[in-house]
Amino acid sequence: MAPMLVWLVLFAVLPLGILGIYSFCQRDDIGRVVFAFSWESYGRVFDPRYLHILVRSLGYASLTTLLCLVLGYPAAYYIARRPERLRQRLLLLVMVPFWTSFLIRTYAWIQILKGHGLFNTVLQSLHILAAPVDWLYTPTAVMIGLVYSFLPFMMLPIFASAEKLDGDLLEAARDLGAGPVRVFSSVAIPLTRSGIAAGIILVFVPAIGMFAVTDLLGGAQVPLIGNVIQNQFLQARNWPFGAALGVVFTLLFAISYGLLQRTPKWERT
Amino acid sequence: MSAEIELKGVSKRFGTVTAVDDVSLTVESGELLTLLGPSGCGKTTLLRLLSGFESPSSGSILVGGVDVTAVQPNKRDINQVFQSYALFPHLTVWDNIAFGLRMRGDAAPEIETKVKAAVALVSLEGMEGRYAHQLSGGQRQRVALARAIVPEPRVLLLDEPLSALDAKLRREMQVELKRLQRKLGLTTILVTHDQEEALAMSDRIAVMHAGRVEQLGSGVEVYNGPRTAFVAQFLGESNLLKATVMATSGAGTSLRTAEGWLLVGSPAAENGPPEGAEVTISIRPERLKLSREPRHTNSIMGKVIERTFLGASARLVLEGDHGRRLTVVAPEESKDQCCALGEEWFCCFEPADVVLLKH
Numbered sequence: 001m002a003p004m005l006v007w008l009v010l011f012a013v014l015p016l017g018i019l020g021i022y023s024f025c026q027r028d029d030i031g032r033v034v035f036a037f038s039w040e041s042y043g044r045v046f047d048p049r050y051l052h053i054l055v056r057s058l059g060y061a062s063l064t065t066l067l068c069l070v071l072g073y074p075a076a077y078y079i080a081r082r083p084e085r086l087r088q089r090l091l092l093l094v095m096v097p098f099w100t101s102f103l104i105r106t107y108a109w110i111q112i113l114k115g116h117g118l119f120n121t122v123l124q125s126l127h128i129l130a131a132p133v134d135w136l137y138t139p140t141a142v143m144i145g146l147v148y149s150f151l152p153f154m155m156l157p158i159f160a161s162a163e164k165l166d167g168d169l170l171e172a173a174r175d176l177g178a179g180p181v182r183v184f185s186s187v188a189i190p191l192t193r194s195g196i197a198a199g200i201i202l203v204f205v206p207a208i209g210m211f212a213v214t215d216l217l218g219g220a221q222v223p224l225i226g227n228v229i230q231n232q233f234l235q236a237r238n239w240p241f242g243a244a245l246g247v248v249f250t251l252l253f254a255i256s257y258g259l260l261q262r263t264p265k266w267e268r269t
Numbered sequence: 270m271s272a273e274i275e276l277k278g279v280s281k282r283f284g285t286v287t288a289v290d291d292v293s294l295t296v297e298s299g300e301l302l303t304l305l306g307p308s309g310c311g312k313t314t315l316l317r318l319l320s321g322f323e324s325p326s327s328g329s330i331l332v333g334g335v336d337v338t339a340v341q342p343n344k345r346d347i348n349q350v351f352q353s354y355a356l357f358p359h360l361t362v363w364d365n366i367a368f369g370l371r372m373r374g375d376a377a378p379e380i381e382t383k384v385k386a387a388v389a390l391v392s393l394e395g396m397e398g399r400y401a402h403q404l405s406g407g408q409r410q411r412v413a414l415a416r417a418i419v420p421e422p423r424v425l426l427l428d429e430p431l432s433a434l435d436a437k438l439r440r441e442m443q444v445e446l447k448r449l450q451r452k453l454g455l456t457t458i459l460v461t462h463d464q465e466e467a468l469a470m471s472d473r474i475a476v477m478h479a480g481r482v483e484q485l486g487s488g489v490e491v492y493n494g495p496r497t498a499f500v501a502q503f504l505g506e507s508n509l510l511k512a513t514v515m516a517t518s519g520a521g522t523s524l525r526t527a528e529g530w531l532l533v534g535s536p537a538a539e540n541g542p543p544e545g546a547e548v549t550i551s552i553r554p555e556r557l558k559l560s561r562e563p564r565h566t567n568s569i570m571g572k573v574i575e576r577t578f579l580g581a582s583a584r585l586v587l588e589g590d591h592g593r594r595l596t597v598v599a600p601e602e603s604k605d606q607c608c609a610l611g612e613e614w615f616c617c618f619e620p621a622d623v624v625l626l627k628h
Contacts, residue, residue, distance in 0.1 A: 166353070166355065168351050168353045168355035169355050169357060169358075171320075171322055171342070171351070171355070172349075172351055172355035172356075172357070173357070173368070173372075174322075174341075174342045174343050175320055175342055175343070175347075175348055175349050175417075176343075176348065176368050176369035176372055176416070176417075176420070177343050177344075177369055177372035177373050177420065178343055178368075178372045179341075179343050182372060186368075187357060190359045191357075191358065191359060193359075264359065265400075266358055266359045266360070266361075266400045266402075267358075
């Protein structure tokens, strides 16, 4: 208990506390933090300019989460239901990208998506495209980058819950007249709910705050809230405002986490 | 009575292993047939072939005269009670039982009526809103049973349905399950390795060994007339002796065991072993009567070397000539006069108690 408490205080409570204090401070003309109470930063969070970016961020993060779920669930489920040896190998393939730095992998996408990159070359040689399309620095490129980055985070928790799914239950549903689709929708999905919830949190929360992908693949054309926060700390030197944005998001995450993690009735004793 | 299930030369091979080897059998409508055998005998694979979760390597399966060999499990009019019960943990008792009807697309009022009747049938009134983890083992068993029978399948499959229950509850459920099966006239196939369960519940028993049906018949037939050493030992206990046929006549069969004992068996059957044939004979432990005095025929002397009190009876092991051991199950009432360790007694039996096994 005690070591856990120390850990929590050091790495969660203390940083959040500092963030909270900064968010109520002011800044002077050259960007130094002045320790005088003010609501000003929170007022700016709801400025239409930032509200617009916030809504866009939520949209991007939601779409990323949805695509990761749609692409990741079948793959994770499939892997989890394979025999032991094959399962371990397939799972390893999901992890392989983590051996390379996330930034380098994002740079690699620039090479793939640019005017004469791999993507266009392949599409042209298949005669799907007549002329190269500029994919880079578009919302599409940002979405591709986001889904690519977060897919494993959706797959791993779903894999973990699908692996624990009792095969007898799937057979029982089949035996009682459910076709493969009904088995999936009325037994497999409800029983892997905890994995889905964990995957959604693991993708949605960091996707909102993501700034590297939007910078590199979006060319700062489509700033998300993560870019704004990063900007406030590094370029605009408005720490109190950056902190206020951070606090608002932390609260949003906490609420959504609380909603998703509610124990279903059938697991309560 | 008509054939509800027909298996015609059904085999199932997994790689080089033959799990089910050319099984042909017929189950009558309303009959409870048990597949009895040790683990690995192929009984579970045979059940999975029937439910459709495995497809046979060769042969065909007919249900109600229709070939279902290539039919998917969800399209088969067969429901199963799983060994693990496989109750859906996210559904209540009510929704578990209604599952099959909903998948079939029955109308809501009809589902309501049928589920209610099924709940009453298995005496689970008041439990409808509970989840599996809030039920006892016996209650889960009832839910699994109700869930399987509520869509009124042509065939009910029971895969070791009582193995997770304690001994007392298991015996109660055997009686109840049998009563229900009779009442509903459900054609049922029970898979078990428990010979008592098989004897208590079955109309007929198919004793399985190494992927084959070794013997098929009513419990009485199979128990009293085992055809092979495997059946004699798996269904009940048996004293097996190697013997040579000395003479056959209408009066009986003279046998000489490997130990040199001269025994008399029942008159030889028409196609029984000829004189001089080497045979194995089986004598049930409870058919051996202990006596102080030898009888004219069929008396084997032995020294009591082991005694186990079983409540209503006692199980004794006697050692005869050449260290040959015989097991005797005797009513416990005689314990005062006999059965002291080290005492010598005669094991006596009737010619009819000697069963000649197939080699």
